[in-house]
Amino acid sequence: MPPDSDHPKTSSTTSDALDTMLDCTVEALESAKDTIVDALSLPGTGIALDAVIGILKKVQAAKSNRNALKSLREEIMLLVNMLQRLAKAVDTGLPADKYPVDSAERDKAKEEAFRSTRLAERVAKLVIDLQAICADADKLLKRNRVCRFVHSTGDARAITDMKDKIAAARQAFQMENGVMIETQVTEALSGIKRVIAMQKAEEEERVLNSIPRADGALYGSATNAMKARFLEGTREQIFGWLEEWVEGHAARTGTHPICVLVGEAGTGKSTIASEFSKRLEEQGRLGASFFFTRGTQDLNSPAKVFSTIASQLARSQSSLRVPVADAAREHLRRGALQQLEQEFEDLVRRPLSTLSSSDHAPIFVIVDALDECTEEGPTLVPTLLRLLLSAAVPPSPLRVFLTSRPEPHYIHKSFTAPVVQPHVFTMSIQDSRRTVDDDIERLFVDALSKHETSRRWYKADSSIVQRLTWKSEGLFIYARTAIDFILHDPDDRLALQERYDILLSTEVAAGRAPLDLLYRTILNNVFPPEDRYQQMQDRLKRILGYLVAVRVNEGISPRSLEKLTGMLTAESVPILNKLRSVVIFEHNDLDSRFRIIHATFREFLGDPARAGNDFYVNVEEAHGRLAEGCMSVMRSFAEDWQGSGADAQARLILRFLTATPDPTLSTFEYALRFRCVHLDLQRARSQDPDRHSWQSVGKDEPPPIAAFLSWKNRYSSHIVALVCAIVARLRGSLPAGSKWIDVVSSMHDTLSTRGDEVGGGYVRPILCIILDIQAVRNRAVSETAQDQATHTLAALEYHFVAELTNIFKRHSSHREFCLAASATHSNFHKAIVAAGLTPGHPHEK
Known part of the structure; x- marks a missing residue:
């Protein structure tokens, strides 16, 4: 056969070398096929690669023009390399550690990115082009088998034409508006990943928000504002010990994962816990805080402790956000509030098990005032402590700080259990007693120095602060209450002296605590016996009863109290103004929510042996009046609803859903939330529980009552x-x-x-x-x-x-x-x- 005029005859050695190279190319293409197909996961990708391999095999088998064949191979490799780069761009954009193979997120990201770049359409067009070229190669193979020509000019042109068509197909696939497909896919994936991340974060946030929690338990909540009144420079010895415990290298505190601060009522444990929480948060070390409050719903019960802690851990520790959300998603399918052990296992232990102390910094959880957890305390508090303390045992990075009074006995017993005691460091406020008087004296000086008149008054007599400090007997709550009492009118020097003299003139009777004496002294001063005529005494007892019985964390306003109980603001506000030494209330503000400053005052009022006949309140009666008030408010609401137009009803629902401030609506919400609570507490305290039967607004709850009540319960x-x-x-x-x-x-x-x-x-x-x-x-x-x-x-x-x-x-x-x-x-x-x-x-x- 005559040689091709454009190409000299190739030697046998050169031909064999080319065949070997082409065989290797085919093997490489077949090997790369699966990788490319898996990465792109697009219908037609495998067909396109099969067509490319088929073209190369058929042209090689046709024994056609060798130089043209080499050019064709090079063009095919450009096409395959382009597909490999595209596959690599996908794998790089979706790393397997964040987007696992076969995961829904990976599939969604690829689907959205490929849709936005029209990649499936491009692959389909590439398949059509390559299959047409493959058909041309098939014709070339058949013709050469018949003619047996090896170096024909026609073959060279045919192969060159195939090469040009592959190049055109590659360029059409690869480029659009001057932008390469790899770049387009990479950019699309980045955008889709941002969207997926945002959607995932939103879904995680929705799940985390669904976790039942007691927001008032956080150290920084408005409910705990009075516990945050720490005076800089005081309690230095205790905070020195706490700092050593946090660092875990002191001989005194050792490396115990659990620290317990024990002290009597009024010694400032909660203020220490609040300041400690604040310092840990500033250092980025605080995981969660839960401050119990006696007599306040959700804050006097262990029911929401673990769910509240889990919710905070997810937000304070980035490493726990996903584990908590995943655990909560599964946990909430079984119900919002579950048994204590189940909540702990699902929401705390399981997420924490993904961490260890060897590769994670310590996470601190603060639990304050365990003794104020009174709802099923003897039954559930030991269980709560056992579970919480077990979570802090190494290798867990959790560290737990607890405060409590020395009593009740079941709390002390939990700390000293053999399985727990080796991991617990206990310190008593009494251990720092020698510095407490100095701190209390500093507290008096700081408060009296804030006003010019009081500053000149105490500086004129150096014994004033010393005597007040001695009178406090180491109780910070005594000192703070005494300050509020003395400084009722800080610009009236005569009033300052008179109130000081009253405090100094009272003597502690045998067996009576200093705080009891202080509370009686203050109440007798602002409500002297000669002013407590029968009507006044009744009004005072009613207000004191409501202070003890109202359940909402932030208190209740005089205006809402009037709607709830019928007690006029003209009756309640003057009394509240006089109680501001022991009660949080803005002077003469009808919408200011009032509540007791310290739990010891609630305990005092509810104990006839301590408060006496003058100030003791019958808590059962207070709950009964509030329960009746709740029922009355709900009946009135149902009647008003029936008489309202559609637009008025729509506005009411809108205000309810958007939490628009509204005294009427807030009173109704209180009635919704606490009707059953007051009824239950009234029954629990009654000598004849059966005489108080369940009360309903009617035979069946009217539609608006059922609707608003169900919405509060997430239905x-x-x-x-x-x-x-x-x-x-x-x-x-x-x-x-x-x-x-x-x-x-x-x-x-x-x-x-x-x-x-x-x-x-x-x-x-x-x-x-x-x-x-x-x-x-x-x-x-x-x-x-x-x-x-x-x-x-x-x-x-x-x-x-x-x-x-x-x-x-x-x-x-x-x-x-x-x-x-x-x-x-x-x-x-x-x-x-x-x-x-x-x-x-x-x-x-």
Whole structure:
């Protein structure tokens, strides 16, 4: 056969070398195929690579032009290398440690990235192009088997044409608007990963927010504000020991993972715990805090301790956020509140088991005032301590700081149990007694120096501070209460001296604690016997009873108390003004929430042996009055609801869901939350528990009561039913033929079919839209300004009816609906305001 005029005849050795190289290329392509296909996971990728391999095999088998074949191979390798780079970009963008193979997140990221870059379409087009080229190679192979030509010019042109087509297919696949596909996919993956991370964070936040918790238990909560009154420079010896314990290298404290501070009532344990929590948080070491408070719901019970601690750990420790969220997701499927052991195992131990002290810095948990955990204390507190302390035993990085009075005995017994004692370092406030008087003296000096009159008064007599310090007998609560009493009017020097003389003149009777004497002295001074005529005594006892019995953490205002119990603000406020030495209350403020400063005052009032007949309060009676008040408020609410229009009902639900400040609504919420609590406590304290039967607002709870109560318990079906009823009333009030009926009907259909997934974020924009449609309806039926209003109403219909209707008809996710409905309603509301219509609600709020 004559040689090709363009290409000299290739030697046998060169031909063999080329065959070997092509064989190796085919093997490499077949080996790379699986890697590329797995990385891209796109239909057609394997077909495209099979076509490439087929082209190379067929052209090689055709024994065609060797130089052209080498060029074809090089072009094929460019194509395959490009696919390999693309596969590597995907693997690099989705590292297996964060996006495991076959995980939903990895699949979703690839799907979204490939969709945005139209990668599937490009692969499909590449497959078509390569299969066509493969068909050309098949023709070349058949022809050469028949003709037996080895170096024909026609073969060279055919192979070159195939090479050019592969190059064109590669470039079409690789480039779009001057941007390479690898770059596009990398950028798309980055964007999708951000979205996935945001969605994951939102979902994690939703799960974490679903964990039952007592927010008032946190050291920085408003409930614990009075415990945070630490005076810098005091308690230095105790904080020196605590610092040594934190560092874990002191001979005194050793490396014990558990530290217990023991002290009598009023010795300042909670203030120390609060300041210690603050310092640890500033150092980034605080994991969680739980401050028990006697007589306050959720804060006097162990029920929410572990769930509250877990919630805080997830937010304070980045390494625990995902483990806690994962554990909570599974835990909450079985119910919100479970037995103590199960909550601890799921929400605390399991997440902590993912860490160890060898590779994680210590995480500190502060639990204050164990003795104030009175709900099922003897039964559950030992269990709580056993579980919590077991979680702090190495190799766990958890470190636990606890405070308690020496009593009750079951707490002390838990600390000294053989299995726990080797891990516990106990210190008593009495160990630093020699420095306590100095600290209390400093406290008096600091407080008296803040006012010019009181500063000159105490400096004129150097014994004043010394005598007050001696009178305090090491009790910080005595000192602080005495300061508040003396400084009731800091600019009245005569009043300062008189109150000081009263404190100094009282002597501690045998067996009577200094705090009891202080409380009796203060009460007798602000309410002297000659002023306590019968009506005044009754009012005082009622206020003292409410101070003991009110359950809400932040207290209750005189205005709400009036709505709840009928006690006029004119009766309660003057008494509260006089009690400000022992009660938190803003002078003459009807909306200021009042509450007891320290648990010892509540204990004093509830003990007839300590308070005496003058100030002892019958707690059962106080709970009974509050229970009756709750029932009355709820009955009144139900009656008012029935007599309200749809717009008034919608506004009320909206205020309820958005927690808009409203004295009437806050009183109703208190009644919802604590009706059963007061009834139960009244029964528990009664000598005849059976005489107090369960009280209901009626035979069945009226719809609004059931709805608001269920919403507080995280169930939405009843509130949705209320909104559906409001929508139905609105639809019936619209004029026949009104286009707004389409919007309202779609709204009703959406609520009826998707009620199970409705949350507060879903209902709020619906209520806002209802109120603004009502505003449009009011203008439409108005007898005034009909001509002027016609154009405005028509414009509103034209711009918003279709858009609002489509939002309700569209089957989107909960989040997408909320965003779309809020955005569209915002524009609708602005248009109503601009048109001069009275809006149904202030959208800005």
